[in-house]
Each structure stands twice: as structure tokens, then as C-alpha cells.
Amino acid sequence: MNFANHSCQSSEEDLRKYQHQVYAIVYSVILAPGLLGNVLALWVFKIYIRETKKAVVFMMNLAVADLLQVLSLPLRIYYYLNNTWPFGHPLCMICFYLKYVNMYASIYFLVCVSVRRCELIMRPLRYQSSRRKGDLVICVLGWLLVCLGCLPFPLLRNPSSVPNSNSSSELVCFSELPMRTVSIPAAWALLILAELLGFIIPLVMVLACSCLTAGSLRDPTGGAITDRGEKRRAFKMVLSCAVVFLVCFAPYHITMPLDFLVKADALSSCTFRDLILRCHPVTLCLASLNCSLDPLMYYFTTHEFWRRLSKPEIPESMSFGRRLSCITGGEDAEED
Template sequence: MTPVNTTCTNMTVWETTINQLYTYVFLIIFIPGLLSNTLALWVLCRFISKKTKAIIFMINLTIADLVHVLSLPLRIHYYIQNDWPFGKALCMLCFYLKYLNMYASIVFLVCISIQRCTFLLRPFAAKNWKSRYDVCISTAVWVVVGLCCSPFILMRSNSGNTTRACFKDLPMRQLNLHSAVSMMVAAELLGFIGPLIIIGLCTYLIVNSLQQRNLKQKSTGNTRKALRMVRVCTGVFLFCFAPYHINFLLYLMVTQSIITNCVASEAIRLFHPISLCIASLNCCLNPLIYYFLTTEFKQQLSQHGSSVLRGRLMSMESTSSFRE
């Protein structure tokens, strides 16, 4: 992956370990990620009539997770067989979807935090807010994030003797210093530091509002729910995406030969796949936001489950009566 530093140490054993790591992690993620996000999308779209409380953003977050989860079987096939027979276009698409999921998830977590904070501090804004506003914002997010993720494809080369290679085995293109620095700054500022500041500010404002209302003995359940929502968004954001973005800056410096020390470059390259696996866990953690923090989600899921159970019991009773 990094031709300048591959002469430092022999990474053959670690390359095999990476394949096993990706295989096991993606296998663990696939089933629960598919089931939880499919159920979440179904409930959010069909049974929640209230379009406030960031429901539209949650739907888009679920779609982002599902798109990535559905590409995991192809990734698992590649890391088991060490061969990609599906063509260059599908390889680039799956490679692209990983980063699209990551950064779309980050932006929608930011949108959820901002909306919950804004509606809590300005209740009248929530009353006048329209669902189409969230739809327009979500569309803009997909377009902007989609364009911003395109450099991850352009950074990879699939030529020469690597036509059956994909993902981590695609060689990295060498960029000039100005382009490399620009990409690093943009990815870190727009993809991590900026969202972290925004989510942190939302948390601070909600905590401050909660403290003021406690002093006035006017604290409401909505305030505490909004605080839990933003805190969980912050927790998912930090746990899943902080390791990758901390290492990404150093990893890009290694691939562009800015860092040439063998010990440092090896440690950075070793941690890179681990950070990507941690980032992929957001597909399983995001549904927790919907279930544990959205009252409507739990109510509709419970009501639907109860109605299905009652229908089956009535069907069994009618069948047994008919037989008697």
C-alpha cells in the first residue's frame, strides 16, 4: 500500500492478519447491522407520523448505514478469496460507499444534534418547521458529501498487474505536496474537527439550558431527552470516527512519503485497518439512537408488535373454535 516504506519491514504476516481482521469484523457487523437498520428504516418510515425530533435525519442516517452494510458481502468475499472477479467499477463503488457512509453518518449526526438543540432552545421554531426543510437539507448533504468523497476514489489506482485487486490492495497515487496538504486539512477540518466542535457546542448549550431550568424548577422531560440524544450522538461520533481521523492524517503523510521513519510508518500502517473496522461499527451503533432515545420509535415498535401478537392469537382462537 505504501511502496516507499515497504522496504523497512516485512509486512507479509500482517497483510494476512488484516484480511482475517476485516473478514471477522464484517461478518460480525453484517447480520445485526442489516436487521437493525432494516427494522429501524421500516419503523421510522411507516409508523412515525411526527416528522419533528430529527426523524428525517434519522431515516437518512439509516439509509447511509444500509448502503454500506449491503456492500459487506462483496468485501467479505474479497478478503477470504483474496481475489476480485467483479470488475473495476464495482470495486470502486464499494470502496466509495465505505467513505460515503462514514461522512454521511458524521454529517447527519451533526444535523440531529443541531436540530434537537435548536428546537429545545427555540420551541417556536419547531412549531413553524416543515418536514420539507429536512428533506432539502438531507438532499444537500448527500450531494455535498458525495462530491467530497470522490477524492478517495481518485487517490487509488487500479492499473498494471492489480486488475484483480481491490480495497486495501489498490496502490495509492502520489500527490504533490500542495494537493496532499489540502486533502489532509479538508478531511480533518470538515470531516472531524468541525463536526466535533458543533456537536460539543450543542451538548454545552443543552446542558446549560438544563442547569438553568433546574434552578428555576422548570426542567422538562424533553430537555433531558434532548441531552441524552446529543450525548449519544457525541459518544458514537467519538468512538467510531475519532480513531480513524486521528490516524488518517498520519497515514496520508506516510503514503505521500512525508513520514519516512520506519518505526513510525509501520505503527501508523498497522493501526489504519483497525481504525477502519472501528469506524464500520457505526452501522450497528446508530440504531441504538433511534430505539433508546426516540419515544415514538419505542411506542410504535411496541404497538405494532402487540397488534401482530394479538392478531395471531385471535387467529389461533378462531381456528380452534372452528375445529370444535
């Protein structure tokens, strides 16, 4: 990693070793539960849950975003354990890019889930079956916006300035790739846009949805739905989105501008610089933790999800058992 200020006596090699240890440990911990949880979530959403009214389309896309992140973790773990990247620069940039695509796609779809559940409580009659196609359009547009918005992250890296770049075994990767020269106004503009569009506005929307659903739960006549059980489930879902948002993404977006100030050599305190450089990898790991927390959110807040996992139901495609039961005089399997 390039540190612009060389007046501080902190060892760059010690910081690099510390960061690699943090990344390797955290990514190894979240790899298995993230992979199993999101594969299971996609399986349940695809095969068993036919009712897409309760933001299931958005949750499926959220699981896809998390799964993309998880699939890149083994290569990251290899790099941080061995301190080498023998897989070539293109694959390095793809993994680096997927990290940010996953993070901001997760933020986008967490907002969509919160807004949809809040809308179904406050104005359920506005949502009709014809609007489900509109949800698919929202998902496609969201992926396009996120993929385009995250392009500056890999484009701002300058692999040509890496020492020994002709030898793939000596290549550095991820955050240790040197930055291209960017003017201070342009850098601040990108930073403000990332904070505003990628964090502050989504945070306000998620918190607003949490307040609205909580208000409808406290007021028996609040909202268009009077079923307190349905309101309670909606509030648990929206509150879970807010908790995941605050735990995983808020710390990273707090340290991101501070890390930028360190890289721009705008801080004179060596103690503060060292603190930021040691805290920022931790917050980046928290941003990856959402790929393991989201499946837990599905299970504990989505009634259909845990009901089908607790008592798996036979999908319509597996009708042979029903036919055999009819032939032998058994009772038909219970339909949804």
C-alpha cells in the first residue's frame, strides 16, 4: 500500500502484515456460512416460495449479490495468506470490482426490501400482480446503476506502477494496488458522491421505513393493514435491514473519508494515521459480513422461509409421490 506521508515512523510492513491477518481470518470465518446460507436462500426462494408479493424478488437479488461476493473470497484468502497473487491482473481486478458491486448492490436491495415491506403495510392496495414486472425492472436498473457506479474503484488503480509487474507471482492486488494521480477536487467529488448516493440517502430511506412500520404497529388503526401479526413481521424485516445496514455499512462509510485523508497526506498526526489504517480494514471486513447476516435475516423475519425449512413442502414439479399416493389409496399431499 502506498503511504504518501513517510515522516511517520510506523512500519509499512507491520501494517501490511496486520491487514493481511485481519482479512484472512475474517474472510475464512464468513466463507462457509455465507456460501451455504445464500445458496440455501436462493433454493428456497426459487423452488418453494411462489408468493412474490413480500419483496421476495428483491431478496433473491440480494442473495445473488452476496453469493458473488462469497465466490471471490477463496482467492482473497489465498492472497492474504501467501502474500502473492499468481492469478494475473484481470482476475485481481474482477475480484476487487466484485467487492464494491456486492456492497452497493446489497445496500440498494436492502433499501428496496425495506420500502416494499413498508409499502405493503401502509398501502397494500397499490401493489398488484402487474407491478411484479415493475420490481424486475427495478432490479435490472439497480444492477446497471451499481455496476456503472462502481467502475471508478478499479479504474482509479494503476497496475503499471507496481514493481515487478511483469512477474505475476510478484503482483500485489486489491487495496494495495497503487492509485492513479487524481486532482484533489475530483477525488473529493467522487468521495462525496459515494457517501451521499451509496450511504446517506439509503440510510435515511431505511430508517424512515423503520419509523413508519413501527408507528403502524403502535397505532392499531395506523396503516391499511390491521393484522398486528403481519405488521409485526413487516417491522422485524425492516428493522433487520436497518440493523444489517448500520452494523455492516455504516462503519466503512465513516472510515472511508478518513482513509482518503491519510492516503492524500492531509493528516499530520502519526497516531491518528496509524489508528485509521488499522481500523479501516476492520470496517471493510464488516462490510463483507453482510453476506453471512442476510441469510439469517431471511430465516428469522420471513415466515415462509423458516416454515418451509422447518417442514419442507413438496413442490408441484415433484408430483409423482402424490400420484402414487392416490393409486395406493393414501391421502393427497397438502397443497399450499
